[in-house]
Amino acid sequence: MTKKLTTLAFERAKPKVDSAGNLVRNEIADGGADGLYLIVQPSGAKSWAIRYRHHGRATKFTLGAGAALSLAQARKAAAEARLALEKDIDPAAERRSARAANKVDQHPDAVEVLVKQFLALHGPKIRPATRRIYDGALRRFVLPQWDKRRVHEIRRRDVIALVEAIAVDRPIMANRTLGVLSKFFNWLLARDVIAASPVHGVEMPALEKARDRMLDNDEIAALWRACADEGIVGAAVRIMLLTGARRTEVSAMRWAEIDEETRTWVLPSERSKNGQAHVVPLSTGAWQIIAALPRISDTHVFSTSGNGPVVNFCRIKERLDAKLKFEKHWQFHDLRRSCASGLQRLGVRVEVIEATLGHRSGVFRGITSIYQRHDFADEKRAALQRWADHVEQLVAGASGKLIRLRG
Numbered sequence: 001m002t003k004k005l006t007t008l009a010f011e012r013a014k015p016k017v018d019s020a021g022n023l024v025r026n027e028i029a030d031g032g033a034d035g036l037y038l039i040v041q042p043s044g045a046k047s048w049a050i051r052y053r054h055h056g057r058a059t060k061f062t063l064g065a066g067a068a069l070s071l072a073q074a075r076k077a078a079a080e081a082r083l084a085l086e087k088d089i090d091p092a093a094e095r096r097s098a099r100a101a102n103k104v105d106q107h108p109d110a111v112e113v114l115v116k117q118f119l120a121l122h123g124p125k126i127r128p129a130t131r132r133i134y135d136g137a138l139r140r141f142v143l144p145q146w147d148k149r150r151v152h153e154i155r156r157r158d159v160i161a162l163v164e165a166i167a168v169d170r171p172i173m174a175n176r177t178l179g180v181l182s183k184f185f186n187w188l189l190a191r192d193v194i195a196a197s198p199v200h201g202v203e204m205p206a207l208e209k210a211r212d213r214m215l216d217n218d219e220i221a222a223l224w225r226a227c228a229d230e231g232i233v234g235a236a237v238r239i240m241l242l243t244g245a246r247r248t249e250v251s252a253m254r255w256a257e258i259d260e261e262t263r264t265w266v267l268p269s270e271r272s273k274n275g276q277a278h279v280v281p282l283s284t285g286a287w288q289i290i291a292a293l294p295r296i297s298d299t300h301v302f303s304t305s306g307n308g309p310v311v312n313f314c315r316i317k318e319r320l321d322a323k324l325k326f327e328k329h330w331q332f333h334d335l336r337r338s339c340a341s342g343l344q345r346l347g348v349r350v351e352v353i354e355a356t357l358g359h360r361s362g363v364f365r366g367i368t369s370i371y372q373r374h375d376f377a378d379e380k381r382a383a384l385q386r387w388a389d390h391v392e393q394l395v396a397g398a399s400g401k402l403i404r405l406r407g
Contacts, residue, residue, distance in 0.1 A: 015041065111147055159178070255300070
């Protein structure tokens with residue numbers, strides 16, 4: 001039997017993760033109401049729906065957004081829909097009729113229509129993570145306010161009012177929404193739908209400061225020790241520190257990407273942020289960590305279930321925080337910055353650091369990116385080995401005993 005959802009399970013529900021490490025739609029059945037499902041979108045947005053048959057036709061009927069509909073309210077709405085079915089009334093058909101009767105504007109230039117076109121045509125051109133931001137901002141904040149309005153009616157004051165309302169309790173999301181609106185209206189401008197963008201001249205409602213948090217030597221040693229009893233997830237955190245790779249890149253690492261002969265990790269273009277394959281030399285310490293892992297999954301290196309990569313990094317962060325008790329807040333991306341800064345302190349040249357991290361900006365932008373074809377393979381290996389040796393010394397010094405990362 002399908003288990004009943006609880007309020008806690010509803011609040012903690014998250015999207016699924018596919019075999020490539022991407023967030024995908026998740027449908028969770030509720031045993032507390034016949035045919036009721038909680039749907040979690042890749043963006044994290046939640047909604048309720050029921051599935052039923054009316055005159056033999058399978059139908060999905062959306063009850064409402066999870067933010068506005070509690071578990072109890074969703075079960076009540078599902079019961080009302082079932083009651084209508086017993087009276088031979090199709091609730092989905094009833095809603096469609098009501099919407100058609102109350103339709104205010106389905107003009108081709110309506111915001112709702114053009115947003116759908118924008119997501120369908122422009123969405124595939126951007127990275128999945130960015131696409132989720134676009135989708136979430138437009139569907140959660142823009143469409144509820146402007147869906148039936150025509151794009152020609154939107155003025156700068158409308159944009160300001162919208163983003164300032166969001167900024168009251170979600171300032172960073174307000175900035176992101178403004179950025180998405182800028183892309184949307186520039187897209188319309190390029191297609192000759194509008195003559196000018198109403199976003200032009202609108203300032204970001206919140207001041208953002210680029211993160212500059214780096215772990216100091218004592219914090220690096222403490223984090224390394226704290227990962228010792230965290231199993232496979234702890235090993236993934238250590239690999240983030242030793243390679244400077246992003247959390248999403250490490251967590252979705254595949255066995256097929258590991259070359260045992262050359263001891264390298266080849267991050268494919270479809271998983272790298274800049275869309276280009278990136279070769280990461282594995283230091284002796286990094287290689288020993290990976291070689292010692294149990295093969296729970298035939299596909300993913302860091303897997304606890306065998307069905308996909310690890311995804312519970314929020315929980316591991318909470319456990320690590322409980323052990324570490326750092327004075328300053330930190331996040332996993334700070335390990336990448338710590339690696340880069342550490343390499344610089346160890347005397348590694350800037351161009352080697354950027355090649356090691358897979359950057360395509362800085363010294364590699366512009367004309368340099370066209371003519372600079374040296375892959376820095378030897379320099380990258382030497383740099384990461386030097387960094388691993390440094391981490392080894394920090395851990396040994398902090399614990400008072402030698403902890404060997406090298407064979």
